[in-house]
Amino acid sequence: MKREKRFYFDVKWFLILAVAAFLLIFQVFPLVFLVIRTFFREGSFTLEGMRRIYTYSLNWTCLKNTLITASLSMVFGILIAFPLAFLVGRTNLYGKRIFRSMFVMTYMVPPYVGAIAWLRLLNPKVGVLNVFLKNLFGLSGMPFNIYSIPGLVWVLTTFYYPYAFITISRAMEKMDPSLEEASRISGASPLKTLFKVTIPLMLPSVVAAGLLVFVAAASCYGIPSIIGAPAKIYTVTTRIFDYVSVGSAEGLTDASALAVFLMVTALLALYAADFVTGKKDYITVSGKSVQPSTVDLGKWRVPLTILVILFTVIVIVIPFATILATSFTVNMGKSVFTPGNLTLKYWNTIFSRKSILKSTGNSLTYAVSSATLGMIVCVVMAYLLKRTNVKGRKIPDFLITLGSGTPSVVIALALIMTMSGRFGINIYNTAAIMIIAYMIKYMMMGMRTVTASLSQVSPSLEEAARVSGAGWLRGMKDVVLPLILPSVVAGWFLIFMPCFYELTMSILLYSDKTETLGVELYLYQTYHSQQTAAALAGGILIMVTLVNVLLSKLTKGKFSI
Amino acid sequence: MSVITIDHVTKRFDDVVVIKDFTAEFLDGEFVTLLGPSGCGKTTMLRMIAGFEKPSEGTISIDGKTVSSKDVFTPPEDREIGMVFQSYAVWPHMNVFNNIAYPLKIRKIPKQEISERVSRILETVHLSQYEKRMPSELSGGQQQRVALGRALVAEPKVLLLDEPLSNLDAKLREQLRFDIKEIQERLKISIVYVTHDQSEAMTMSDRVFVINSGVIQQVGSPVEIYRNPVNPFVADFVGKINFLKGTSSNGRIVLDGMDDTLDYGGPLTGRVEVGIRPENIHIVRDGAHLSGRFVTEYYMGEENDCRIRAGSAVLRVTADAETFRSFGAEEQVGLRISDFLVFPEGSEDGRGNE
Numbered sequence A: 001m002k003r004e005k006r007f008y009f010d011v012k013w014f015l016i017l018a019v020a021a022f023l024l025i026f027q028v029f030p031l032v033f034l035v036i037r038t039f040f041r042e043g044s045f046t047l048e049g050m051r052r053i054y055t056y057s058l059n060w061t062c063l064k065n066t067l068i069t070a071s072l073s074m075v076f077g078i079l080i081a082f083p084l085a086f087l088v089g090r091t092n093l094y095g096k097r098i099f100r101s102m103f104v105m106t107y108m109v110p111p112y113v114g115a116i117a118w119l120r121l122l123n124p125k126v127g128v129l130n131v132f133l134k135n136l137f138g139l140s141g142m143p144f145n146i147y148s149i150p151g152l153v154w155v156l157t158t159f160y161y162p163y164a165f166i167t168i169s170r171a172m173e174k175m176d177p178s179l180e181e182a183s184r185i186s187g188a189s190p191l192k193t194l195f196k197v198t199i200p201l202m203l204p205s206v207v208a209a210g211l212l213v214f215v216a217a218a219s220c221y222g223i224p225s226i227i228g229a230p231a232k233i234y235t236v237t238t239r240i241f242d243y244v245s246v247g248s249a250e251g252l253t254d255a256s257a258l259a260v261f262l263m264v265t266a267l268l269a270l271y272a273a274d275f276v277t278g279k280k281d282y283i284t285v286s287g288k289s290v291q292p293s294t295v296d297l298g299k300w301r302v303p304l305t306i307l308v309i310l311f312t313v314i315v316i317v318i319p320f321a322t323i324l325a326t327s328f329t330v331n332m333g334k335s336v337f338t339p340g341n342l343t344l345k346y347w348n349t350i351f352s353r354k355s356i357l358k359s360t361g362n363s364l365t366y367a368v369s370s371a372t373l374g375m376i377v378c379v380v381m382a383y384l385l386k387r388t389n390v391k392g393r394k395i396p397d398f399l400i401t402l403g404s405g406t407p408s409v410v411i412a413l414a415l416i417m418t419m420s421g422r423f424g425i426n427i428y429n430t431a432a433i434m435i436i437a438y439m440i441k442y443m444m445m446g447m448r449t450v451t452a453s454l455s456q457v458s459p460s461l462e463e464a465a466r467v468s469g470a471g472w473l474r475g476m477k478d479v480v481l482p483l484i485l486p487s488v489v490a491g492w493f494l495i496f497m498p499c500f501y502e503l504t505m506s507i508l509l510y511s512d513k514t515e516t517l518g519v520e521l522y523l524y525q526t527y528h529s530q531q532t533a534a535a536l537a538g539g540i541l542i543m544v545t546l547v548n549v550l551l552s553k554l555t556k557g558k559f560s561i
Numbered sequence B: 001m002s003v004i005t006i007d008h009v010t011k012r013f014d015d016v017v018v019i020k021d022f023t024a025e026f027l028d029g030e031f032v033t034l035l036g037p038s039g040c041g042k043t044t045m046l047r048m049i050a051g052f053e054k055p056s057e058g059t060i061s062i063d064g065k066t067v068s069s070k071d072v073f074t075p076p077e078d079r080e081i082g083m084v085f086q087s088y089a090v091w092p093h094m095n096v097f098n099n100i101a102y103p104l105k106i107r108k109i110p111k112q113e114i115s116e117r118v119s120r121i122l123e124t125v126h127l128s129q130y131e132k133r134m135p136s137e138l139s140g141g142q143q144q145r146v147a148l149g150r151a152l153v154a155e156p157k158v159l160l161l162d163e164p165l166s167n168l169d170a171k172l173r174e175q176l177r178f179d180i181k182e183i184q185e186r187l188k189i190s191i192v193y194v195t196h197d198q199s200e201a202m203t204m205s206d207r208v209f210v211i212n213s214g215v216i217q218q219v220g221s222p223v224e225i226y227r228n229p230v231n232p233f234v235a236d237f238v239g240k241i242n243f244l245k246g247t248s249s250n251g252r253i254v255l256d257g258m259d260d261t262l263d264y265g266g267p268l269t270g271r272v273e274v275g276i277r278p279e280n281i282h283i284v285r286d287g288a289h290l291s292g293r294f295v296t297e298y299y300m301g302e303e304n305d306c307r308i309r310a311g312s313a314v315l316r317v318t319a320d321a322e323t324f325r326s327f328g329a330e331e332q333v334g335l336r337i338s339d340f341l342v343f344p345e346g347s348e349d350g351r352g353n354e
């Protein structure tokens, strides 16, 4: 009897300890080391690193750029997302469902794809849209220049407003309609109710949504590196990248100070976002709820629908179409429809060139590994969180959340500094370091989906297996896993997708042997052939769309994004 | 012989004592009910027997083997018991047959035998035509019977039931009460049944354990407990009752706020609490002990429930329709008390649900 008892605890505890050890070694330790390195030099505490952020003008400029672009993107993101969320969620706008899934889908598209598209559209010399507008209005010069702070803000905004849109939509859907009805009964008009009840009630989620956009924009590497760097507009993330590629000790010290600053800012902002909404109700699960009443737009229904269509065309259709068009264009100076200018060459290239195939293969391997290992961790940790009362069961969940909130450059930098042999582990330049970085950054998506679905599986279902004679593992296999399977599959894809096209961490961590799709695309865009990059981006776009459709089919519409 | 022995079991969650020094023996083939108000620790006790919770102190033995003690703990899967959960816990991803067959599959019984035994159980729980259905295609009562079938299929000596009928409508509840009792007698298994519904406890059990705040109040057959409750809490919990305060001396009890007295041959003197069940109060014209006036009446068919003001107290009285009709609305009535219980004032008092 005694032996069996031990065995039953062993399996569970072995898994739990293994996961805890993983998180401690590869996440907590590197990040702590980064902080220590910033504040301790030659064994004594110093604020020199922090001071250099504002005394050294290169650092200070890039910090200013980051704060300015992220803040502006936050403001514009909210200004776009709130009305859209309201129109799509709470009114009788035409085509609500289609709009909704289009906005949500943008969330899955890697931001550098947007950068590539807008570069092509608003290049100050040959930008397609620039030329078109110039000819249309007979202007003397080009109306827009993408290589500027406003250009950066524009692309950041159009790629990060979906974060705000999703957050605000969820809050709107969850709102108790009787609160608004009470206001109507008290004699307030629908418009007055909107301003006196709906908006104030939405305020916490609007603040949270804004902070999410801020963090995402500030942590973004792809957009500022593709748009900002050619214009000599550096941000914290691109600066860190430069320091790392130069690799001097002095530079790395500056890089770690900037990274710590960025990380702390991001984590504080995310904590504040959680705090104002009062609950971590994340964006991956749509809760069933009472359908809030819809507002009749009346005579505004048609004009507002047209306005939303216009927005969708500018922000989604045009950029994505541009990517596809570019990938079929021989001479980028001419329209794709000019006779002889249409080609399948670049699509051929991406399916035949060896280096591209190898990178794609690498990305597939790493993404599949990260998603699979990640989901194992998530299932174990979600179980620990929801089904046991072990002290400290919230710690892994907290660490996983922390990891996802930590900017990618910071994770990569911390791993480079600690995992290149200095502390007995040398996985630099290997696939392992990529997979670990991906897991730290993206596991949270899986954790959220699994936790949500596990809380809907009553513990008694599992206990019923136990009294039927099944041990813990057998009960997991026969009862718990089958019941949470859709969420495990959904979680798997939610980890797989961003890993597959990841750029920021990969570009810091890759070697000749471990080049990934994101890196390949970036290198083609910057150095070789923009059409090939566009074809790769087009491939990613198609894949994102397919996965999204697959996901909502697979889970009967319960999970998407 | 006893199938389950619970010896000085105490259960604490953090520092809160939920079960206090619980000692009991459940006999072979016995139908035992743990009865008590919500939160008194019934589920916790049952889960300790099943092995989902460990006692903080004390030992539990099943069929002569110690399963929980300071240094022994048998996990639930090795305790060979059946259990029906309050929420049924029928697995939504398995059909009726697979749900019921599961304990047999775990025990590696040959396929042929599994299907025979499941068919037999399906007949027992009246679900023969439903074996291919998924749980979502079953009514609540049918799901409950699947859970019962699954608990019975491995022929456990002990079956644990945690408020298995509480989610069902009144009619189905009656039916299943009867079914469970009948199955128990046929299969000759022991049942530990948890409920807060006194009528369930009274109609099904061989013995009832009345529990309050984790402490056993009284153990006995339903009749004993109903007739001779040891304290006002038990008296109140196992049936309807009116409590009146009074003073006992010289073989009489003078009730507070009333001119009337009751004859009392018992040993208690001084301040007492008198409990009178509604069915022991009779509305009469002659030979009354108390007098009162109608306050409200509830018509419920042949038996009617009414409130009668007597002095400063309002009494709950049951009377037949004929009696009602013979009295006018605000008419003065006489009340004859055929039986009553006497407790010392200030004794264990867990009432408050009226």
Ligand SMILES: Nc1ncnc2c1ncn2[C@@H]1O[C@H](COP(=O)(O)OP(=O)(O)OP(=O)(O)O)[C@@H](O)[C@H]1O
Pocket (backbone or CB within 6 Å): B013, B014, B018, B036, B037, B038, B039, B040, B041, B042, B043, B044, B045, B196
């Ligand atoms: N895991 C737990 N942790 C802390 N306290 C608990 C736990 N489980 C139960 N309790 C507490 O123990 C007490 C008894 O709970 P239990 O579920 O046994 O009551 P019950 O008699 O079954 O009530 P009910 O009739 O409502 O089901 C309650 O006060 C409850 O809050």
Ligand SMILES: [Mg+2]
Pocket (backbone or CB within 6 Å): B042, B043, B044, B162
């Ligand atoms: Mg209970």
